[in-house]
Amino acid sequence: MNTVAEPRATPPQGRAKLADREGVLAPLFLLPAVLYIIALVGIPLLLALAFAFSDVTVGDPSFDWVGFRNFDAIFDDPVFWRSLRNTVVFTVISMALTIVLAKALAMILIADFRFKWVVRFLVLLPWTTPIALAAVAWLWMLDSVYSPIDWVLRSIGLSESNVYWLGKDTLAMASVIAVHTWRIVPLAAVIILAGLISIPNDIKDAADIDGAGFWRKLFEITLPLTLPVIAVATLFGAVLTFTDMSVVYILTRGGPENATQVLPSYAFLKGIGSGDLAQGAAIALFLFPLLLAAAVAILRSVKKMETF
Amino acid sequence: MAQPSPSGERHDGPAPALAVELRGLKKTYHGDVVAVDGVDIETGEGEYLVLLGPSGCGKTTLLRTIAGLEEATEGEVLIGGNVVNGLPPRARQVAMVFQSYALYPHKSVLQNIAFPLKAEKMSKDERERKAGWAAELLGIERLLSRKPRQLSGGERQRVALARALVREPSVFLLDEPLSNLDAKLRALARDELKQFQERVGTTTIYVTHDQAEAMGLGDRIAVMYEGKVRQIGPPREVYEDPADTFVATFLGAPPMNLVRRGDHLVGFRPENLLPAELVSGNGDRVTASLDIARIEYLSGDRHIYGTLTGIGEETRVIARLPATITTPLEDGDKRDFAIHERDLRFFDAESGKQTAAQPARA
Numbered sequence: 001m002n003t004v005a006e007p008r009a010t011p012p013q014g015r016a017k018l019a020d021r022e023g024v025l026a027p028l029f030l031l032p033a034v035l036y037i038i039a040l041v042g043i044p045l046l047l048a049l050a051f052a053f054s055d056v057t058v059g060d061p062s063f064d065w066v067g068f069r070n071f072d073a074i075f076d077d078p079v080f081w082r083s084l085r086n087t088v089v090f091t092v093i094s095m096a097l098t099i100v101l102a103k104a105l106a107m108i109l110i111a112d113f114r115f116k117w118v119v120r121f122l123v124l125l126p127w128t129t130p131i132a133l134a135a136v137a138w139l140w141m142l143d144s145v146y147s148p149i150d151w152v153l154r155s156i157g158l159s160e161s162n163v164y165w166l167g168k169d170t171l172a173m174a175s176v177i178a179v180h181t182w183r184i185v186p187l188a189a190v191i192i193l194a195g196l197i198s199i200p201n202d203i204k205d206a207a208d209i210d211g212a213g214f215w216r217k218l219f220e221i222t223l224p225l226t227l228p229v230i231a232v233a234t235l236f237g238a239v240l241t242f243t244d245m246s247v248v249y250i251l252t253r254g255g256p257e258n259a260t261q262v263l264p265s266y267a268f269l270k271g272i273g274s275g276d277l278a279q280g281a282a283i284a285l286f287l288f289p290l291l292l293a294a295a296v297a298i299l300r301s302v303k304k305m306e307t308f
Numbered sequence: 309m310a311q312p313s314p315s316g317e318r319h320d321g322p323a324p325a326l327a328v329e330l331r332g333l334k335k336t337y338h339g340d341v342v343a344v345d346g347v348d349i350e351t352g353e354g355e356y357l358v359l360l361g362p363s364g365c366g367k368t369t370l371l372r373t374i375a376g377l378e379e380a381t382e383g384e385v386l387i388g389g390n391v392v393n394g395l396p397p398r399a400r401q402v403a404m405v406f407q408s409y410a411l412y413p414h415k416s417v418l419q420n421i422a423f424p425l426k427a428e429k430m431s432k433d434e435r436e437r438k439a440g441w442a443a444e445l446l447g448i449e450r451l452l453s454r455k456p457r458q459l460s461g462g463e464r465q466r467v468a469l470a471r472a473l474v475r476e477p478s479v480f481l482l483d484e485p486l487s488n489l490d491a492k493l494r495a496l497a498r499d500e501l502k503q504f505q506e507r508v509g510t511t512t513i514y515v516t517h518d519q520a521e522a523m524g525l526g527d528r529i530a531v532m533y534e535g536k537v538r539q540i541g542p543p544r545e546v547y548e549d550p551a552d553t554f555v556a557t558f559l560g561a562p563p564m565n566l567v568r569r570g571d572h573l574v575g576f577r578p579e580n581l582l583p584a585e586l587v588s589g590n591g592d593r594v595t596a597s598l599d600i601a602r603i604e605y606l607s608g609d610r611h612i613y614g615t616l617t618g619i620g621e622e623t624r625v626i627a628r629l630p631a632t633i634t635t636p637l638e639d640g641d642k643r644d645f646a647i648h649e650r651d652l653r654f655f656d657a658e659s660g661k662q663t664a665a666q667p668a669r670a
Contacts, residue, residue, distance in 0.1 A: 200408065200410065202406045202407070202408045202409075202410035203410045203412065203413075205372075205375075205377050205404075205406065205410065206404070206406060206410035206411075206412075207412075207423075208376075208377060208396070208397045208398065209375060209376075209377070209397045209398075209402065209403065209404045210398075210423050210424040210427055210471070210475075211397075211398035211424055211427035211428060211475075212398070212423070212427050213398070213427070216426075216427060220412075220423070220426075221412060224414045225412075225413070225414060
């Protein structure tokens with residue numbers, strides 16, 4: 001038996017296939033995403049810019065340049081200022097709550113215990129529920145007559161009558177913030193969890209050996225090391241909150257008396273509800289510089305993460 | 309500094325202080341994976357003890373159990389004569405250097421070194437003075453304001469040592485601290501590590517899989533395999549008088565030759581198998597015939613691979629001739645080689661344990 005390998009007689013053959021040509025593949029694979037962004041983000045953005053300086057309405061879509069008239073109008077509109085303030089309050093408070101709760105939740109999720117997967121599954125559930133369904137469920141939970149929360153409060157003697165969660169200014173805002181936080185915490189927790197997992201075990205062990213207790217480890221080791229990740233989670237959350245109107249729209253429609261009106265819901269109300277597309281566009285444009293700043297901040301945090 | 313009792317013999321008078329003592333230590337995971345399987349070790353004050361073994365032998369788990377990062381399943385850990393089972397690491401007065409050094413990446417070198425003192429609630433001035441002292445001892449004063457990512461591997465290792473030293477712990481635990489350095493730096497760092505320990509005189513337990521490190525650093529070596537300590541003793545004793553065939557073949561490069569004879573194995577180190585004419589004496593040597601298959605020339609030494617007949621069963625063995633022996637040898641030669649009887653070791657073929665000397669010839 002001859003076990004020595006014969007040298008291969010045939011020369012290398014065949015030619016580069018399409019799958020080997022990166023110069024062709026790269027643009028080809030990017031194309032759908034680029035088309036999608038142009039069609040659904042780029043064009044609407046340019047349209048919004050154009051509409052903001054026009055008198056386009058649903059009834060009269062012809063384009064006439066009107067300069068800054070729409071902006072003058074919304075600056076004179078107290079509801080616009082209230083919406084802007086509400087948007088900031090809504091975003092800042094729900095983000096602050098989200099970060100604290102998500103960090104605590106992430107620390108629970110990283111701990112090793114029995115039935116960990118059940119808990120992880122339950123924690124993620126709010127995020128996977130379609131927002132419309134979740135908000136409708138909360139609408140019932142916060143109902144002025146049938147609210148089970150009221151019922152519990154009444155039966156343990158903490159409340160005499162119904163609370164009217166969505167009927168009073170501050171309570172309505174608190175309810176909207178609570179529901180939105182409930183919805184966004186799981187996502188933030190999972191992002192922060194990923195950050196916690198990426199801290200090498202040796203570093204946690206070294207902190208134990210070096211005598212650091214729970215709070216010192218939290219504030220001197222885990223928080224600084226996960227700060228870039230937390231920043232990304234916060235900024236994503238802020239963008240999602242800032243542009244979100246689903247919770248507000250389903251729970252309160254901006255009420256009572258515009259107490260929970262936010263910029264996106266007000267833009268929708270003006271532009272689609274009352275048909276004044278030009279004013280709606282002008283209101284929505286106020287989101288743009290703030291979102292741009294958030295995007296820059298996100299990119300910076302990501303860059304900082306790479307330097308560790 | 310009190311002289312350690314490296315051989316572990318009993319002295320007359322009061323027993324020397326034991327820095328670390330392990331009694332019947334056992335560690336299992338998930339109830340059935342045994343990582344450490346009944347280890348008893350005593351280390352004297354100021355002793356340099358090396359835990360040596362292949363990966364997965366339980367040496368790192370043992371070290372982590374001493375540190376308090378793992379809880380013993382059974383048995384006791386004593387530090388300075390007190391049982392520390394159940395105590396968290398911070399209460400154990402131990403310092404540890406990790407294989408990855410585990411420096412805090414967001415803190416400067418100074419902050420890294422001072423961190424353990426901060427946890428002791430020492431004042432800022434005192435902390436910085438002490439961190440400066442530790443940094444000076446390791447020659448890294450000029451790096452104090454840098455971040456870990458701006459340091460070379462060797463510098464990181466010194467920072468990790470300074471951080472361990474700064475608390476003046478009663479025990480240093482080092483987990484393969486040299487394995488992340490390149491080969492050239494490693495030899496240098498090994499020498500520095502030894503000098504450093506001699507200067508500070510702190511009891512050190514050092515984990516490694518590298519036998520050169522173990523031989524070079526340890527006052528005593530504990531050879532571990534499958535969760536058990538196979539032998540513990542000074543480097544020379546462990547090398548020359550291995551307790552079993554595992555220790556015999558794990559130590560030494562190339563390892564000890566083992567030749568089967570009846571129900572025994574005859575062991576001898578490659579450097580003791582020499583051309584017969586170079587082994588003096590007649591009655592106290594064993595000669596055998598070596599069929600040379602291959603010769604490797606390695607930095608002056610010659611490693612001779614061949615088949616040995618005449619001691620026991622025909623076996624592939626390795627002989628190592630130092631550069632000073634110039635006897636001409638060729639592939640395919642059949643030559644008489646000999647071993648001094650004092651260099652022969654005997655092991656039970658069944659259990660692998662060393663036994664008393666056997667008759668030289670079957």
